[in-house]
Amino acid sequence: MTVGIVGAGPVGLTYAVGLAKKGFGVQVVDIDKNKINSLRGGKVPFYEKGLEEALSQAIILGTIAFWDQWNLDTLPDIWIICVGTPEGKDGRADLRFYKGALSSLVPFLKNQAIVINKSTVPLGTAQMADAFFKTQVPDKKIFVLSNPEFLAQGKSMEDFWDPQRIVIGQGHPEEFVRKSLEEIYGWAKCPFVWTDWNTAELIKYASNAYLATQISFINSIAGICESIGADVTEVAAAMKLDDRIGKKAFLGAGLGYGGSCFSKDIQSLISLGKETGAAVELLEAVDHMNDKQIRRFISKITGALGGDITGKTIAIWGLAFKPHTDDLRSAPSIEIIDSLESLGAKVRAYDPKVGEKILARCPGVRVCSSAGEAASGADCIALCTQWEEFRDVSFEELAASVRSPILVDGRNQFDKELLAGLGWKYISIGR
Ligand SMILES: NC(=O)c1ccc[n+]([C@@H]2O[C@H](COP(=O)([O-])OP(=O)(O)OC[C@H]3O[C@@H](n4cnc5c(N)ncnc54)[C@H](O)[C@@H]3O)[C@@H](O)[C@H]2O)c1
Numbered sequence: 009m010t011v012g013i014v015g016a017g018p019v020g021l022t023y024a025v026g027l028a029k030k031g032f033g034v035q036v037v038d039i040d041k042n043k044i045n046s047l048r049g050g051k052v053p054f055y056e057k058g059l060e061e062a063l064s065q066a067i068i069l070g071t072i073a074f075w076d077q078w079n080l081d082t083l084p085d086i087w088i089i090c091v092g093t094p095e096g097k098d099g100r101a102d103l104r105f106y107k108g109a110l111s112s113l114v115p116f117l118k119n120q121a122i123v124i125n126k127s128t129v130p131l132g133t134a135q136m137a138d139a140f141f142k143t144q145v146p147d148k149k150i151f152v153l154s155n156p157e158f159l160a161q162g163k164s165m166e167d168f169w170d171p172q173r174i175v176i177g178q179g180h181p182e183e184f185v186r187k188s189l190e191e192i193y194g195w196a197k198c199p200f201v202w203t204d205w206n207t208a209e210l211i212k213y214a215s216n217a218y219l220a221t222q223i224s225f226i227n228s229i230a231g232i233c234e235s236i237g238a239d240v241t242e243v244a245a246a247m248k249l250d251d252r253i254g255k256k257a258f259l260g261a262g263l264g265y266g267g268s269c270f271s272k273d274i275q276s277l278i279s280l281g282k283e284t285g286a287a288v289e290l291l292e293a294v295d296h297m298n299d300k301q302i303r304r305f306i307s308k309i310t311g312a313l314g315g316d317i318t319g320k321t322i323a324i325w326g327l328a329f330k331p332h333t334d335d336l337r338s339a340p341s342i343e344i345i346d347s348l349e350s351l352g353a354k355v356r357a358y359d360p361k362v363g364e365k366i367l368a369r370c371p372g373v374r375v376c377s378s379a380g381e382a383a384s385g386a387d388c389i390a391l392c393t394q395w396e397e398f399r400d401v402s403f404e405e406l407a408a409s410v411r412s413p414i415l416v417d418g419r420n421q422f423d424k425e426l427l428a429g430l431g432w433k434y435i436s437i438g439r
Contacts, residue, residue, distance in 0.1 A: 011192070028069060080116055095271070099275035213277050234439075241420055244260070262301075264340060310351065322354070327342075327366050357374070390415075403422075
C-alpha cells in the first residue's frame with residue numbers, strides 16, 4: 009500500500025517517517041520548498057526528539073520521497089492530510105491550507121482512494137470534503153475519513169508507535185476502508201474507535217479542551233493556594249491519587265498552556281458554540297484563566313524587583329512552549345518577553361533548542377548559549393520552560409554570578425526550601 013502525506017510539520021513528518029519505516033511507500037508533499045530541500049538532505053528543519061534519526065533510517069530504507077510541488081508521478085492508495093489549521097478570524101479555524109490541499113489532491117486521486125483528515129478540523133469538514141470530491145471527481149469513488157491526531161510534540165515518535173486510541177470517523181462504512189486502515193495502523197495495540205465524521209472531529213476538540221480545562225483549573229486552585237497559604241503541588245499530587253482524576257492528569261500549575269493546538273482548538277469550539285447557541289461559558293473561562301496566568305507571572309517578576317523594572321536585566325530560562333521541541337507557536341515566553349521589554353527591562357534568554365529563532369519574534373533579546381550565561385549579571389531569572397537541564401544548575405554557584413539571587417519559577421520546578429536555604433528569593437506558582 010502506498011501513502012501520500014500532505015504537509016510535513018510535526019504531525020505529517022512523524023507519520024511519513026513512521027510509515028516509511030513500516031515499509032509503506034511514502035510520498036510527502038509540502039508547499040514549503042526550503043522544508044522539502046532540507047528533508048531531502050536528511051535534516052528536519054525544526055526540533056522534535058527522535059525525528060531526525062527516524063528520517064535518516066527512512067531515507068536509507070528508500071521508502072520515502074519528498075515533493076515541493078504537486079507533481080507526483082504515482083498515485084498513492086491513501087492520502088493523509090496534515091496541513092496546519094491555525095486560528096482564523098473570530099476564533100474559527102482557518103481552513104485555507106486545508107482547502108488548498110483538497111484542491112491540489114484532485115488530479116492525484118485514483119479510484120477508491122482513501123483521504124484521511126488528520127489535521128484538526130471543525131465539525132462538518134469531512135462532510136464538506138466528501139461533497140467536494142463528489143463534484144470534482146464524480147467518476148471516482150473517494151473515501152473521506154476523519155482520523156484526528158493525538159500525538160504530543162516533544163514525544164511525537166513515541167506517541168506514533170504507542171498511540172492510546174485511534175479514532176476513525178466514516179461517512180459511509182465500507183469493509184475495504186476498514187481493512188486498509190487496520191493495515192496502515194497494523195502495529196497499534198490500542199482500541200480503535202469507529203464512528204461517524206462529526207463525532208470523530210468532536211472527539212479531538214473535546215480532548216484538547218478537556219486537557220486545557222485541567223490546566224486552567226489547577227491554575228485557578230494555585231491562585232487560591234497563594235491567597236490562603238497552601239501548596240498547589242501537594243494539592244495536585246493528592247488529587248491524582250484518586251482514580252477518577254488519574255495519575256497522569258494535567259494538573260501542573262504554571263504559566264498555562266501554549267503551543268499550536270490548545271488555544272486555537274478552544275477558540276474554535278467557542279466560536280462553534282456561539283454559532284449554534286451551545287453553552288460555551290466554561291471554555292471561555294478556561295481561555296480567560298490562561299491569559300490571566302501570564303499577566304500574574306509578569307506581576308510576580310515586577311513585584312520581586314520592587315515594582316519598577318526599568319533598566320533591570322531579566323534572564324529567561326526556556327522559550328519553547330514546552331520541553332523537547334523548539335516550537336514557539338503561542339509560547340508564553342513571547343508575551344512575557346514583550347511585556348518585560350515594554351516595561352523597560354533588558355531580556356537575555358537561553359533555551360536548549362530555540363536559539364536565535366527567537367529573534368524573528370523578539371529581536372531585542374540577547375540570545376545566550378547556556379543558563380549560566382543568561383543568568384550572569386541578571387537582576388532576576390524567570391523560568392518559562394521546564395527543560396530538565398535547568399534542574400542540574402548549581403544555585404549555590406550561580407548566586408555568585410547574578411546581580412540579585414531572585415528566581416521566578418513559572419513551572420514549579422524547584423524545591424522552595426532548598427533555594428531559600430541558599431539565600432535565593434524564590435517565587436513560584438501557588439506555593
Ligand atoms: N503539532 C501538534 O502537536 C499536533 C498534534 C495533533 C494534531 N495536530 C493538528 O495537525 C495539523 C498539523 O499540525 P502541524 O503542527 O504538523 O502543522 P504545521 O503547520 O507545523 O505544518 C503543516 C505543513 O503543511 C504545509 N502545507 C500547507 N498547505 C499545504 C498544501 N496545500 N500542500 C502541501 N503542504 C501544505 C505547510 O507548509 C507546513 O509545512 C493541525 O491541524 C494541528 O492542529 C497538531
